[in-house]
Amino acid sequence: MKHLVTLALLASLSLSASAGPEEDRAAFVQFFEKRFPSVAVEEHINGAYALDEDKRKQWEALESGFPPYEDAVFDGEALWDDGPYADCFGGSAAVKQSYPMWDEQQGVVTLELALNNCREANGEEALNYADYDMVALSAYIAFESRGQAINVDVPNDQAMAAYEEGKAFYYQRRGQLNFACSSCHLEMAGNKLRSERLSAALGHVTHWPTYRAKWDEVGPLHKRFMECNDQVKAKAFDLQSVEYRNLEYFLTYMSNGLPLNGPTTRK
Amino acid sequence: MIPNFTGTLVLGVLLSSSSVFAGDCAEADSLIQKAQGAYAAVDARGFAWVPTETYLADAKAERTVDACLDAMIHAQRALDTANAAMKQADYENTAWQSRVPK
Numbered sequence: 001m002k003h004l005v006t007l008a009l010l011a012s013l014s015l016s017a018s019a020g021p022e023e024d025r026a027a028f029v030q031f032f033e034k035r036f037p038s039v040a041v042e043e044h045i046n047g048a049y050a051l052d053e054d055k056r057k058q059w060e061a062l063e064s065g066f067p068p069y070e071d072a073v074f075d076g077e078a079l080w081d082d083g084p085y086a087d088c089f090g091g092s093a094a095v096k097q098s099y100p101m102w103d104e105q106q107g108v109v110t111l112e113l114a115l116n117n118c119r120e121a122n123g124e125e126a127l128n129y130a131d132y133d134m135v136a137l138s139a140y141i142a143f144e145s146r147g148q149a150i151n152v153d154v155p156n157d158q159a160m161a162a163y164e165e166g167k168a169f170y171y172q173r174r175g176q177l178n179f180a181c182s183s184c185h186l187e188m189a190g191n192k193l194r195s196e197r198l199s200a201a202l203g204h205v206t207h208w209p210t211y212r213a214k215w216d217e218v219g220p221l222h223k224r225f226m227e228c229n230d231q232v233k234a235k236a237f238d239l240q241s242v243e244y245r246n247l248e249y250f251l252t253y254m255s256n257g258l259p260l261n262g263p264t265t266r267k
Numbered sequence: 268m269i270p271n272f273t274g275t276l277v278l279g280v281l282l283s284s285s286s287v288f289a290g291d292c293a294e295a296d297s298l299i300q301k302a303q304g305a306y307a308a309v310d311a312r313g314f315a316w317v318p319t320e321t322y323l324a325d326a327k328a329e330r331t332v333d334a335c336l337d338a339m340i341h342a343q344r345a346l347d348t349a350n351a352a353m354k355q356a357d358y359e360n361t362a363w364q365s366r367v368p369k
Contacts, residue, residue: 024367031368169313171363173355176316176348182366235315243313 021154021163021253028254032202036190044203045261051190052197062265069139069211069263072132072218076140079133088118096145096260100152100249102159108166108245111138112220129239135218139209142262149259150206152252166250169243170201175234181247184228196267205252207262218263221248291335298342299326305349314356319348 049056116126185201226236322345329338
């Protein structure tokens with residue numbers, strides 16, 4: 001009898017962990033609806049500022065003046081106009097809502113990877129992912145994509161495997177401090193870590209690249225992943241590594257339907 | 268002029284300390300090799316820890332200047348943290364599933 005109960009528990013655990021992306025997303029959204037009943041789901045695109053009124057006022061003041069990402073958007077527009085990008089992306093820069101997307105050859109293709117694919121297809125050298133030009137281009141595309149609802153899909157079994165890898169990464173504890181991404185941004189979301197309010201994972205991908213005061217520059221989402229890993233004393237992966245692309249894939253799917261609002265500013 | 272007895276004593280101390288020194292260096296080399304292997308194994312699983320890298324780098328730097336006792340200490344810490352990281356990787360292979368919202 002004891003064995004039967006154990007088996008049933010294990011089976012239910014394994015079923016819930018291997019639910020499809022849409023079931024995962026529904027449970028993810030529901031988690032935050034229950035956790036923050038007074039916060040509209042769409043508000044989570046503003047991160048910790050959806051949960052902390054005082055910090056929100058400071059942030060809105062910063063955004064309403066001359067936001068520090070503005071130069072990156074202007075520079076990105078100039079790069080877009082001078083480069084082959086319009087041809088690669090169907091004439092419009094408002095494309096961020098469809099990334100990451102699945103590709104049979106390359107696996108998860110993020111916007112940054114697609115930009116480099118475009119450059120290489122047109123005889124230009126790929127940019128380093130930490131390069132300012134890459135950040136500026138993605139800032140311009142993010143700006144042009146504002147208001148578009150995220151719409152990524154998981155079209156086949158291979159894509160599903162990448163999604164599952166990203167999902168496992170999100171919930172696995174790492175580093176000497178033994179933290180998962182979900183430890184801070186799901187289990188402890190809304191609590192304070194020293195003086196900082198922990199944002200909800202929902203909407204985490206909507207506003208990149210972002211000007212972070214701590215970095216004193218606009219930087220990409222994967223740089224934030226690296227920083228998070230480093231903060232818990234886990235060895236970080238490279239920008240645009242398979243691990244981070246899969247993680248971005250999972251996390252973006254969790255925010256499907258939410259409007260894009262990048263670039264923005266964070267502390 | 269050092270008396271014969273004192274000279275023999277000094278020589279004895281020097282010889283014995285140098286033999287301990289040589290032993291430390293062999294032990295340090297062995298520990299560094301073990302720690303490097305353990306680190307590579309856990310890194311391949313995507314669960315390497317930053318302190319392991321730091322301890323290993325310190326141990327290697329100390330070994331190059333023959334600070335073998337320090338190298339041993341840091342190599343042992345590198346090995347211990349790499350082993351702990353591997354236990355984490357094993358545990359997290361399935362434990363993460365319990366954290367997924369249902």
